[in-house]
Amino acid sequence: MGSGGSALCWTLLCLLLVPLQVQSAIGFNWGTLSFHKMRPSTVVDLLKANKITKVKLFDANPDALRALMGSGIQVMIGIPNEMLSTFNSDLFVRQNISRFIGKGGADIRYVAVGNEPFLTGYGGQFLNYVVPALLNLQQSLLRANLASYVKLVVPCNADAYQSNVPSQGMFRPELTQIMTQLVSFLDSNASPFVVNIYPFLSLYGNADFPQDYAFFEGSSHPVPDGPNTYYNAFDGNFDTLVAALSKLGFPQMPIVIGEIGWPTDGAVGANLTAARVFNQGLVNHLLSNKGTPLRPGSPPTDVYLFGLLDEGAKSTLPGNFERHWGVFSFDGQAKYRLNLGLGNRGLKNANNVQYLPSRWCVAHPTRDMTQVADHFTRACSEADCTTLNDGGSCSQLGEKDNISYAFNSYYQLQMQNEKSCNFDGLGMVTFLDPSVGDCRFLVGVTDKDLSSSAKPMARWSSIYHICIGVAVWALTMLTFNE
Incomplete structure (x- = not known):
C-alpha cells in the first residue's frame, strides 16, 4: 500500500478513536391551555422562523398535527395519564399517528406514554397502567409497521430518583421494580429516558436552596461529591439520574430533557431577567458540549424548553407562575432576548397574529366602587389575574387599576362582548x-379571521367608545378642577 493509502487509514483510525461529540438539539413544549389561542399554523410559522426543529405536545391535538404536516419539525405527541387505563392502542395509532405520518405528513418521532405518571403527588394512582400501556402500544406500532420509526417514552419528574450527592443517586424504593421494567423496555427498543428538571421549583419550594446554584454562572455553594464538584443544580440533578440508571445496569442510556425552563411572572423570583439568565445559561451550557462530571462530553440527546407560549388557562394549584412559563407571550411575542445557537441572534416574533380590536375594559372613573368585590372575584375566577399577586408584574397597581385589570381580563376572555364590560355599570x-x-393590559387574540363585515363595525364601535371615553375624561377633569 502506498504512503497516501497509509495516511488515509491512519486518519480513519484516528477518527474512530476520537469520542463522538453529540450536540443537544433544542426544542420546545407547545402547551395549548390558553384562553387566547393563535392559529396552529401561526404557531408552526413561529417555530420555523426561529429554526426550531423539535416540538413536544401534551396530547395528540389534531389541529396542531395538521399544522405541523410538511413542516419538517420532529414531533413528540402525548397520552394524558388519565387515558392510560382505558385507551385502545390500535385505535390510538390509527387516529393519531398513521393518519398524520408519511410523506408530506407530520414527522412524529415519539409518543409520550403519560406525563410524570410516577409523581409523588399522584399517590401511585397511575403506577400499574404505565408498563401495560407501553407494551400494548408497542404491539400496535409493530402491526402498523411504525415501531422502528416512532419510539415510546415515559416523561418522568425528577422526584422519581433521590440522593444527597449525585453519585449515590437511586430511584425511589417503591419505583425500583417498575423502573427496571421501564428502562429495560426503553433499552430494548432504542428509546431514551425522558426526565423533566426544574431548578426553579427547587428554589421556589425550599427557602434554604442557594439561589445561584439554580443558574449556570457558578455557585458560592457548590456540592462536593468525591472527585467531582457541582456548581449548578442541572448538572447535579442530571448526574443523579445517571447514577440511578447505572445502578439498574444501564449507565449509557440516552437521556432527553422533556421539560426545563423558568417562569417570568406569578411569583417572587419569576421574572424576565431571571428567565433570560437561566435559559441562556442552559443553552450555552448545552451547546458547549461540556456534558456533566458523570457524562463528560455527552450532553442530553434533546432538550425541550418549557415552554413555547404562556398558558393562561393552566391550573394555579402548584403556584401562580404556572401560567407564565412561555419564552413567548400568549400572542407569540418574544418576552426577552434569547439566542438558541441556531443561526439567529435573537428570537423572532409571530407574524399574522389575529388580534381583537384595540380596546380595553376598565373601571369607570366616576363610579363608586364600594360594591365591586363580587364582580372582581367573578372576573378573576374565570379569567387570569395571576399577575396581580405578590411577585407578579402587576402587583404594584393601585386599587382602581387592580379592578381595571380584572375587568379587562374578563372582557378579553369574552372576546370583547360589549355586555361583558358592564359589571352593573362599574365598567367602561x-x-x-x-x-x-x-x-401589560392584554388585547385578546383569536384563531379565526375577523370577517370583512365585522372589521368596519369594530372600527366604528371603537370610534364610538373613544368619543364616550374622551367625554367621560373631560367631565372628570372639569369636576376635579372645580
Whole structure:
C-alpha cells in the first residue's frame, strides 16, 4: 500500500478513536391551555422562523398535527395519564399517528406514554397502567409497521430518583421494580429516558436552596461529591439520574430533557431577567458540549424548553407562575432576548397574529366602587389575574387599576362582548391603553379571521367608545378642577 493509502487509514483510525461529540438539539413544549389561542399554523410559522426543529405536545391535538404536516419539525405527541387505563392502542395509532405520518405528513418521532405518571403527588394512582400501556402500544406500532420509526417514552419528574450527592443517586424504593421494567423496555427498543428538571421549583419550594446554584454562572455553594464538584443544580440533578440508571445496569442510556425552563411572572423570583439568565445559561451550557462530571462530553440527546407560549388557562394549584412559563407571550411575542445557537441572534416574533380590536375594559372613573368585590372575584375566577399577586408584574397597581385589570381580563376572555364590560355599570370600554410600566393590559387574540363585515363595525364601535371615553375624561377633569 502506498504512503497516501497509509495516511488515509491512519486518519480513519484516528477518527474512530476520537469520542463522538453529540450536540443537544433544542426544542420546545407547545402547551395549548390558553384562553387566547393563535392559529396552529401561526404557531408552526413561529417555530420555523426561529429554526426550531423539535416540538413536544401534551396530547395528540389534531389541529396542531395538521399544522405541523410538511413542516419538517420532529414531533413528540402525548397520552394524558388519565387515558392510560382505558385507551385502545390500535385505535390510538390509527387516529393519531398513521393518519398524520408519511410523506408530506407530520414527522412524529415519539409518543409520550403519560406525563410524570410516577409523581409523588399522584399517590401511585397511575403506577400499574404505565408498563401495560407501553407494551400494548408497542404491539400496535409493530402491526402498523411504525415501531422502528416512532419510539415510546415515559416523561418522568425528577422526584422519581433521590440522593444527597449525585453519585449515590437511586430511584425511589417503591419505583425500583417498575423502573427496571421501564428502562429495560426503553433499552430494548432504542428509546431514551425522558426526565423533566426544574431548578426553579427547587428554589421556589425550599427557602434554604442557594439561589445561584439554580443558574449556570457558578455557585458560592457548590456540592462536593468525591472527585467531582457541582456548581449548578442541572448538572447535579442530571448526574443523579445517571447514577440511578447505572445502578439498574444501564449507565449509557440516552437521556432527553422533556421539560426545563423558568417562569417570568406569578411569583417572587419569576421574572424576565431571571428567565433570560437561566435559559441562556442552559443553552450555552448545552451547546458547549461540556456534558456533566458523570457524562463528560455527552450532553442530553434533546432538550425541550418549557415552554413555547404562556398558558393562561393552566391550573394555579402548584403556584401562580404556572401560567407564565412561555419564552413567548400568549400572542407569540418574544418576552426577552434569547439566542438558541441556531443561526439567529435573537428570537423572532409571530407574524399574522389575529388580534381583537384595540380596546380595553376598565373601571369607570366616576363610579363608586364600594360594591365591586363580587364582580372582581367573578372576573378573576374565570379569567387570569395571576399577575396581580405578590411577585407578579402587576402587583404594584393601585386599587382602581387592580379592578381595571380584572375587568379587562374578563372582557378579553369574552372576546370583547360589549355586555361583558358592564359589571352593573362599574365598567367602561376605552380605546386608551391602560397598561402601566411592566404591567401589560392584554388585547385578546383569536384563531379565526375577523370577517370583512365585522372589521368596519369594530372600527366604528371603537370610534364610538373613544368619543364616550374622551367625554367621560373631560367631565372628570372639569369636576376635579372645580
